[in-house]
Amino acid sequence: MLRRINESPLGTRFILGGSSGMYGVSETIPALTEDIDVMVDADWLAAQEDTVLEHMRQLGFDHQSGTPTFTSASGLSLDLVGYSRRDIADRIGGGKELPVMVFADLSRLLSLPGPTRDLPGGGRVLSPATLAAAKLLTIRLEKGSKDKLQALLVIAENAGDDVFLRHLHDLLGAFPVDRVEDAIADAHAAVLAVSADVVAAGPQAAGYAGMHAKLEQGFAILQRLAGRAEARP
Amino acid sequence: MSARPRTTAERYARFLRDQEVHRRISLERRMHPRFRRDLAVVPHLFLLPGRARMAALERPPEAVRLALRGEAIWTLDTAARLLTGQGFVVSPDLTGYLTEAAFEGAAKQGLIGTPLTGGLSIDPLYHRPPMLIAHLTDVPPPSTTLPSGERVVTWEFLIRDVMGTLGWRPDLLTRLEARRPS
Numbered sequence: 290m291l292r293r294i295n296e297s298p299l300g301t302r303f304i305l306g307g308s309s310g311m312y313g314v315s316e317t318i319p320a321l322t323e324d325i326d327v328m329v330d331a332d333w334l335a336a337q338e339d340t341v342l343e344h345m346r347q348l349g350f351d352h353q354s355g356t357p358t359f360t361s362a363s364g365l366s367l368d369l370v371g372y373s374r375r376d377i378a379d380r381i382g383g384g385k386e387l388p389v390m391v392f393a394d395l396s397r398l399l400s401l402p403g404p405t406r407d408l409p410g411g412g413r414v415l416s417p418a419t420l421a422a423a424k425l426l427t428i429r430l431e432k433g434s435k436d437k438l439q440a441l442l443v444i445a446e447n448a449g450d451d452v453f454l455r456h457l458h459d460l461l462g463a464f465p466v467d468r469v470e471d472a473i474a475d476a477h478a479a480v481l482a483v484s485a486d487v488v489a490a491g492p493q494a495a496g497y498a499g500m501h502a503k504l505e506q507g508f509a510i511l512q513r514l515a516g517r518a519e520a521r522p
Numbered sequence: 523m524s525a526r527p528r529t530t531a532e533r534y535a536r537f538l539r540d541q542e543v544h545r546r547i548s549l550e551r552r553m554h555p556r557f558r559r560d561l562a563v564v565p566h567l568f569l570l571p572g573r574a575r576m577a578a579l580e581r582p583p584e585a586v587r588l589a590l591r592g593e594a595i596w597t598l599d600t601a602a603r604l605l606t607g608q609g610f611v612v613s614p615d616l617t618g619y620l621t622e623a624a625f626e627g628a629a630k631q632g633l634i635g636t637p638l639t640g641g642l643s644i645d646p647l648y649h650r651p652p653m654l655i656a657h658l659t660d661v662p663p664p665s666t667t668l669p670s671g672e673r674v675v676t677w678e679f680l681i682r683d684v685m686g687t688l689g690w691r692p693d694l695l696t697r698l699e700a701r702r703p704s
Contacts (some may be wrong), residue, residue, distance in 0.1 A: 353526070355529040355531070356530060357533075388530035390534055430539075430540045430544070470557075471544070471548050473561050477565070485689065501567055505565070505567075
């Protein structure tokens with residue numbers, strides 16, 4: 290389905306992101322979702338709402354009125370997530386029939402260099418550093434830990450990639466210090482929650498142990514990038 | 523729960539709610555003067571599955587501790603007691619890093635009983651016999667040797683172990699650091 294979307298006129302406008310963005314940046318990190326999130330310029334969407342609805346209909350998607358959600362007969366759910374090149378503010382944007390949330394952080398991240406990369410089969414996905422930064426900065430009470438853990442795993446997976454590390458450093462540098470501190474504290478809390486999980490799961494949870502080592506690595510790198518690391522023993 | 527997707531307006535309301543709650547969480551964290559400093563700590567998982575073992579002590583804790591003097595690198599409550607004179611959990615366990623051979627040797631010497639398969643905790647909510655809780659590793663953590671000849675993890679590593687085992691406990695960390703030997 291993603292390939293069909295990417296081959297349609299919407300392919301150049303949609304950017305794969307959210308947890309489904311994991312499919313585009315890693316073959317090992319679990320996306321932990323079957324839903325698709327695509328980022329879209331909310332101001333363009335406002336002007337092209339009818340066209341987007343028609344293209345999505347031709348692709349086999351039903352739009353749920355008043356929502357940013359499309360569903361297919363096969364059960365696939367696709368959400369549009371808005372960003373803006375016009376302003377950096379949290380708001381509702383898009384069209385009357387097809388309103389979308391517009392996120393300030395996403396708008397800022399997508400205005401900075403290197404926000405996306407091309408997918409081999411066509412279409413675009415958030416670049417690994419942009420995806421990691423977006424997940425670190427995302428505030429969601431119910432699913433916030435998942436975002437932080439995925440971000441740390443992306444960081445660990447790209448630990449040897451200087452371009453990625455420099456990019457993430459620059460992205461975090463574009464946000465106020467207290468936002469970055471909160472992002473690190475949230476990641477800290479997520480790692481601690483996994484630690485408790487690992488212990489509770491017991492010796493059968495060998496997979497957890499390997500994951501925890503990567504989370505530790507990702508967290509240490511994040512601290513270093515954010516200038517928070519102390520000399521380690 | 524309804525299968526209907528949330529409207530954008532509902533999502534926005536939820537987003538604002540989450541932001542407000544998060545703001546409160548952020549303020550609560552920042553109430554602790556050590557908030558920024560502790561962000562630099564990478565929690566270390568002492569009770570790592572596959573590495574952590576636990577067995578009941580067959581001799582008094584003091585005797586087992588001394589018998590393992592050359593082998594164990596003590597951490598958590600045991601290290602805190604050795605370094606500051608006070609621990610922070612009730613259970614009189616010994617917690618330390620050992621090689622697998624040293625752990626097996628302790629069993630052969632009759633210092634500990636048969637390793638248990640579950641119930642790993644340094645802070646159980648029930649009474650149990652004193653345990654040796656060991657993290658088995660051939661790569662010892664950074665340590666210092668006390669005048670008694672016993673080894674304990676470095677202070678920085680102790681803080682990492684505390685966080686990785688008990689979570690972020692600014693109250694406990696502050697009390698612990700107040701007793702840190704100069």
